Amino acid sequence: MERRCDPSAEMQPSLPDKARQLAELRHRIARLEKASPALNSESEAVSGGQFVPLRVDSADRVLGGGFPSAALTEIRLAEPRGGGGGAGFLAGVASLCGASAERPLLWISERHVKAELGVFYAPGLRTFGLDPSSLLLVHTRRLQEALWAAEEAAGSGGAALVVLEVSGNPHLLGLEGTRRLHVRARASGLPLVLLRQAGQPEATAAPLRLQIAPAAAGAVPDLSHIGRLVGQPAFDVAVEKSASGRPGRFRLEWNQDERHFTAAEQNSGRVPAASVDRQAVSQKPWPVLAPDVSLARRRRA
Structure with a gap:
């Protein structure tokens, strides 16, 4: 019987060849990302060990x-209505990053996103220690243009903080799209934020994902007896993803005088109104208004 050989089998690489090709591919990817393939430290894997402390020990930890x-x-x-909380938190982060007219806070978004969610109130930036000239807004017609602007800004390193604001979960900002942004930010040593309005959790290349929500402002120090005064801006922060894999949750306030974050209490500090004796109230007769005339007849009169 004649024995036939499969020609495709001769072209398949052996196991040592596959291992060598896989190792070469890993080193090639590592060179593109400017990182060592043996990088195992959690802090180095995130950003080369570079952080901006929030100056709140529990949060920084x-x-x-x-x-x-x-x-x-x-x-x-x-939710989109939480956009003010996200903008306020990032304004505080930009202040800690030293945003100025020379190295601004660069905020990139599509036009329709800003049309739905609004824009910054320039004088309000001073609350977070930012001069209005330190904010640079870029509004694009398409998401592709916004993504291109974010990549170029991240690569230039000329901004104190770059924010790319999007709505929902566009496919362009999945694992591949965010990987390019992360590589650019790490190579230039620049903080880059992907801000998702009304977005759902999904797999991205960002080592850290936070959920931000506005929190109830606490009482004004030394004036807590005046209930109508509004305290410092407050933010609820939940760690949904991190390099350590440990979830966390904390509440921060922005100190307008010291211009940094502080730990906030979980309650608003307001004192509830004094209770009343309902039985005594129910026994008290209430005055009768126009007993023989209906409200409709009184209006016609």
Whole structure:
């Protein structure tokens, strides 16, 4: 019987060849990302160990040192109405990053996103220690243009903080799209934020993902007896993803005088109104208004 050989079998590489090709591919990817393939440290894997401390020990401990200053960070807002909380938190981070007219806070978004969610109130930036000239807005017609602007800004390293604001979960910002942003941010040593309005959690290349929500402001120090006064801006922060894999949750306030974050109490500090004796109230006769005339007849009169 004639024995036939499969020609495709001769072309398949042996196991040693496959291992060598796989090792070469790993080293090639590592060179493109400017990282060593043996990088195992959690802090180095995030951003080369570079952080901007929030100056709140509990928060910095959960984040592994602070807000990453040379990486892509994803911030998710569950609802569009929470956009003010996300903007306020990032304004505080930009202030800690030293945003100025020379190195601004660069905020990139599509036009329809800003049309739905609004824009910054320039004088309000001073609350977070930012001069209005330190904010640079870029509004694009398409998401592709916004993504291109974010990649170029991250690669230039000329901004103190770059924010790419999107709505929902566009496919362009999946694992591959966010990987390019993270590589650019890490190479230039610049903090880059992907801000998702009304987005759902998904797999991205960002080592850190936070969910931000506005929190009830606490009482004004030394004036807590005046209930109508509004305290410092407050933010609820939940760590949904981190390099350490440890979830966390904390509440921060922005100190307008010291211009940094502080730990906030979980309650608003308001004192509830004094209770009343309902039985005594129910026994008290209430005055009768126009017993023989209906409200409709009185209106016609």
